[in-house]
Amino acid sequence: xxPEEHLKYSQQQFVPETQYIMPQQQGQQMMVMPNGQxxxxxxxxxxxxxxxxxxxxxxxxxxxxxxxxxxxxxxxGLIAFNNGDIRGKGAMIFGAIVTxxxxxxxxxxxxxxxx
Numbered sequence: 001x002x003p004e005e006h007l008k009y010s011q012q013q014f015v016p017e018t019q020y021i022m023p024q025q026q027g028q029q030m031m032v033m034p035n036g037q038x039x040x041x042x043x044x045x046x047x048x049x050x051x052x053x054x055x056x057x058x059x060x061x062x063x064x065x066x067x068x069x070x071x072x073x074x075x076x077g078l079i080a081f082n083n084g085d086i087r088g089k090g091a092m093i094f095g096a097i098v099t100x101x102x103x104x105x106x107x108x109x110x111x112x113x114x115x
Contacts, residue, residue: 050080054091058098066102070095 031039058073074095081088 050076050083051085051087051091054080054088054095058091058095061095061098061102066098067106070097070099070102074099 033039054073054076056073057069057076061067061069061073072095074092077088077091077093077095079088081092
């Protein structure tokens, strides 16, 4: 590619009047418009750690200690959902299902032990 073609390609991709400034906080971008107005774009960062921890707690809760780990998974999903990550809703549902199943299994085991 010749230098003229490279310059033409780069001019098509970027608007020279727009200046991008490095984000000040995670999920925040500040942009200066051609008219000099500064615009801050705020995006909610994904809550990958909370989502993963929620699914791991709930998944282990399916095997044992679901009465404890299910509500923890539900709580982590709720925190992620309140922070703006829509995947937290699925994590909350999974944590609730694990909790309910664990309570049912505990009731069945206690009932069979009393007979």
